[in-house]
Amino acid sequence: MDISRRDIFQVGGKLLVLASVGATLEQITGAAPPSDAYRMADHWWGMIVDIDKCIGCGNCVRGCSKENNVPEGYFRTWVERYQIEEGKPPHVESPKGAIDGFPPLARTDLKSFFVPKLCNHCADSPCVQVCPVGATFVSPDGVVMVDDNYCLGCRYCVQACPYGCRYLKPETNTVDKCTLCYHRITKGLTTACCENCPTGARLLVDFKNPKDPVHEILRTHKVQVLKPYMATRAKVYYENLDGEVR
Amino acid sequence: MIPGIDGFMYPNEVELQWSVLIVLYPYITGLVAGAFILASLERVFRVDAVRPTYRLALLTALAFLLVAPLPLQLHLGHPERSFEMYLTPHRSSAMAMFGFVYLWYLTVVLLLEIWLEYRVEIVELAQSTTGTKRLIYRVLTLGSYNISPEARRIDDKVGYAVTVIGIPSAFLLHGYVGFIFGSVKANPWWSTPLMPVVFLFSAMVSGIAAVMVLYTVSMKLRRTPIDMRCLDTIARYLFYTFVIDFTLEMLDLIHRTYESDESFRSLDFMVHTRLWFSHVILQIGLGTLVPLALLAANQLWKFTEGTRKAMYMTAGGLTLVGIFAMRWNVVIGGQLFSKSFLGYTSYKMDLVSREGLIPAILLMLLPFAIFWVLLKLLPPWQGGKAHEA
Numbered sequence: 001m002d003i004s005r006r007d008i009f010q011v012g013g014k015l016l017v018l019a020s021v022g023a024t025l026e027q028i029t030g031a032a033p034p035s036d037a038y039r040m041a042d043h044w045w046g047m048i049v050d051i052d053k054c055i056g057c058g059n060c061v062r063g064c065s066k067e068n069n070v071p072e073g074y075f076r077t078w079v080e081r082y083q084i085e086e087g088k089p090p091h092v093e094s095p096k097g098a099i100d101g102f103p104p105l106a107r108t109d110l111k112s113f114f115v116p117k118l119c120n121h122c123a124d125s126p127c128v129q130v131c132p133v134g135a136t137f138v139s140p141d142g143v144v145m146v147d148d149n150y151c152l153g154c155r156y157c158v159q160a161c162p163y164g165c166r167y168l169k170p171e172t173n174t175v176d177k178c179t180l181c182y183h184r185i186t187k188g189l190t191t192a193c194c195e196n197c198p199t200g201a202r203l204l205v206d207f208k209n210p211k212d213p214v215h216e217i218l219r220t221h222k223v224q225v226l227k228p229y230m231a232t233r234a235k236v237y238y239e240n241l242d243g244e245v246r
Numbered sequence: 247m248i249p250g251i252d253g254f255m256y257p258n259e260v261e262l263q264w265s266v267l268i269v270l271y272p273y274i275t276g277l278v279a280g281a282f283i284l285a286s287l288e289r290v291f292r293v294d295a296v297r298p299t300y301r302l303a304l305l306t307a308l309a310f311l312l313v314a315p316l317p318l319q320l321h322l323g324h325p326e327r328s329f330e331m332y333l334t335p336h337r338s339s340a341m342a343m344f345g346f347v348y349l350w351y352l353t354v355v356l357l358l359e360i361w362l363e364y365r366v367e368i369v370e371l372a373q374s375t376t377g378t379k380r381l382i383y384r385v386l387t388l389g390s391y392n393i394s395p396e397a398r399r400i401d402d403k404v405g406y407a408v409t410v411i412g413i414p415s416a417f418l419l420h421g422y423v424g425f426i427f428g429s430v431k432a433n434p435w436w437s438t439p440l441m442p443v444v445f446l447f448s449a450m451v452s453g454i455a456a457v458m459v460l461y462t463v464s465m466k467l468r469r470t471p472i473d474m475r476c477l478d479t480i481a482r483y484l485f486y487t488f489v490i491d492f493t494l495e496m497l498d499l500i501h502r503t504y505e506s507d508e509s510f511r512s513l514d515f516m517v518h519t520r521l522w523f524s525h526v527i528l529q530i531g532l533g534t535l536v537p538l539a540l541l542a543a544n545q546l547w548k549f550t551e552g553t554r555k556a557m558y559m560t561a562g563g564l565t566l567v568g569i570f571a572m573r574w575n576v577v578i579g580g581q582l583f584s585k586s587f588l589g590y591t592s593y594k595m596d597l598v599s600r601e602g603l604i605p606a607i608l609l610m611l612l613p614f615a616i617f618w619v620l621l622k623l624l625p626p627w628q629g630g631k632a633h634e635a
Contacts (some may be wrong), residue, residue, distance in 0.1 A: 092254040132342035153323015162432035164256025173323030
């Protein structure tokens with residue numbers, strides 16, 4: 001079969017388009033490139049949340065709940081709505097963690113925004129520090145998790161978490177929390193909350209991947225973590241975070 | 247709007263994680279540490295007047311110490327895994343050390359001191375009793391029947407050394423319990439370096455008050471005259487310790503109020519609403535100021551014996567209520583406000599569930615049952631002789 005120069009350009013062009021689409025998808029979803037041999041040492045996971053992009057739809061909460069069988073009334077992730085009137089304490093709400101979104105605002109003349117929350121997967125986690133048996137731990141790739149088969153259910157970690165991210169799972173009587181969808185991210189997928197976010201407000205990031213967009217974001221954007229004074233080295237960074245957010 | 251919630255709580259914060267059982271834990275360990283320190287007054291500091299309560303204080307400490315881990319055990323989601331704390335303790339965890347501190351205190355300090363103190367009587371009873379009692383006492387001798395004057399002198403010396411080790415151990419036991427709370431930086435109601443010190447002094451207050459009440463009640467029940475010199479001395483030490491404890495608590499309060507950091511508005515609101523009764527009325531008013539006034543009055547004026555007994559009993563009883571309220575306000579109060587400082591939740595105590603009111607009451611009665619058994623087994627009434635070592 002003869003291969004003309006024209007054929008080579010056509011195939012090459014298609015490949016280029018496909019590759020660029022792939023790259024764009026990767027940037028949008030934050031998905032790490034699929035890998036057959038996942039090496040924990042090659043990753044250091046975190047998340048970037050852009051407050052201005054969140055529309056409070058609750059898709060992330062629903063997606064997380066379904067993906068991880070989160071018991072009703074408890075939340076691995078949730079969304080808060082802040083309304084701020086000058087000179088007054090902020091009015092904050094998160095009805096059922098925003099699993100059904102939010103009701104319309106009573107007042108539309110106030111500063112208002114949504115804040116998605118999840119475990120901050122702190123590098124210096126107070127929850128990990130206090131666990132009496134080491135059932136909660138930071139994985140080598142930077143994800144804070146709980147070993148169900150080891151947790152005593154003493155709930156010291158729940159008390160120690162400054163962000164309210166932990167709860168006692170009624171079915172197992174052990175502490176449960178966001179795992180950053182570890183079962184997904186180790187297969188090259190993104191988290192359920194990132195995947196379900198229609199606006200790309202959440203972005204799973206890998207600090208050890210030199211090609212990850214996180215480096216560009218941290219270099220060029222103003223970002224903040226929640227409660228920086230807690231010195232937990234949180235790995236969930238927020239863009240456009242208002243000073244009132246707790 | 248969720249019932250019992252004011253303002254905004256993080257969704258996972260609505261439910262309280264540490265119940266009334268965790269209130270009992272520092273309360274009971276406090277009684278242990280306090281009772282032991284009272285016992286050490288006679289042994290180490292040669293306060294001879296409190297001799298009649300020496301053995302009583304040791305048995306009180308033991309009765310409560312045996313119950314101390316039970317509320318924790320009942321509270322755990324997986325009590326069957328608690329042994330992991332001994333096998334694979336997480337060294338950075340304050341809580342992981344509990345088992346070791348507890349075992350040290352129970353075996354090295356308390357059991358050893360009680361055994362040395364009672365050894366002569368145990369040997370005598372092992373020889374004079376019959377049946378099951380004889381068997382029990384024979385086991386308690388641990389095979390040592392030598393009660394010669396030389397052996398007694400060694401017992402006394404070792405007992406003294408154990409008490410000397412026991413004082414810092416008692417401090418460690420309860421200071422450590424305070425550290426469990428004081429080191430939680432996420433919770434401003436708990437997070438203060440004063441917490442272990444406040445816990446320690448409040449422990450001494452509650453332990454001394456408990457022994458004072460138990461001594462008076464047991465003397466009444468035995469229709470034996472109360473040694474008023476002993477009771478006056480205990481009351482005086484209770485007063486001194488209480489003054490230090492109250493000063494530390496007020497220092498903490500003044501410091502928080504003056505500093506007025508981010509959490510202050512939230513905590514202040516809580517004290518004025520949800521904790522008003524348990525904190526202001528019970529802990530500060532009835533549980534501290536009234537007993538302090540009663541004890542102080544006895545330092546200033548001379549009352550009749552009957553009046554003094556009534557005043558001491560009232561002061562002791564109220565002190566025990568006040569210290570319980572203090573533990574309640576720390577443990578429950580520390581969970582009533584959101585870590586966002588934007589809202590408040592409520593604590594609804596169950597009645598019969600595993601962490602409910604009934605188990606809590608039973609757990610509080612259990613030390614008294616153990617105490618009664620210990621009194622039968624190791625009568626503290628004969629030990630009138632002062633220690634020589």
